[in-house]
Amino acid sequence: MTSLLIVGQMLSPEQGGWLTRKLLATLTSDAEWVLWLLAALSVLSIAVMLERAIYFATHRLANSDDVLLKLAKGELDAVKTAVGQQKGMEASVLREGLEWQGKGADSVAEVINATLARERPRYERFLSFLGTLGANTPFIGLFGTVLGIIKAFADLGASGAKGAEVQSTVMAGISEALVATAVGLAVAIPAVIGYNVLQRSLKNTVSRSNALGHALVGHLRSTAGK
Numbered sequence: 001m002t003s004l005l006i007v008g009q010m011l012s013p014e015q016g017g018w019l020t021r022k023l024l025a026t027l028t029s030d031a032e033w034v035l036w037l038l039a040a041l042s043v044l045s046i047a048v049m050l051e052r053a054i055y056f057a058t059h060r061l062a063n064s065d066d067v068l069l070k071l072a073k074g075e076l077d078a079v080k081t082a083v084g085q086q087k088g089m090e091a092s093v094l095r096e097g098l099e100w101q102g103k104g105a106d107s108v109a110e111v112i113n114a115t116l117a118r119e120r121p122r123y124e125r126f127l128s129f130l131g132t133l134g135a136n137t138p139f140i141g142l143f144g145t146v147l148g149i150i151k152a153f154a155d156l157g158a159s160g161a162k163g164a165e166v167q168s169t170v171m172a173g174i175s176e177a178l179v180a181t182a183v184g185l186a187v188a189i190p191a192v193i194g195y196n197v198l199q200r201s202l203k204n205t206v207s208r209s210n211a212l213g214h215a216l217v218g219h220l221r222s223t224a225g226k
Contacts, residue, residue, distance in 0.1 A: 141184015148177020
């Protein structure tokens, strides 16, 4: 208990140099803004995950397995009909590849690579935000906890509490401060999960697009000499 009193006295704003007093005056202000910041980041995180989930669901080739089978059989007209005006990387790869089929397999392969390079950033939009959020919100919460602990000891030093009052004052301040860490983790965990799920979905989309593109190029090359 004596050590707590000493720490509280050390954090008293009347002691220390000019810079220490200025920093202490800043850091002992109300840290509730950290919780509001975390709440805002949580709303943004949920909004991004929902937006990306809708985008991924509406920009995929629903019948990709059937289309791949048609490509293997060389039914290019049926493939063109199946793709139609569907959105997404897979549909764009096939649509643009089929438009260039008369220029040879090598040209089609280059067009497919260009289409993949163009479409991928559209799927990756906002994913870096989720990754950054998941990695850094625990530190924001920890920062709020540190501010709360500093404020608790500063209040202890200023109040001159003794005996049981010291324990109740410090414990109450620390328990409130730890809320920021808990909130930071609560924001980070869903963001990390969402980021990993979306990255996995993107990887699958790219794999399916590559498979469709290779199937188209393979068919064109097999029929080039005929």
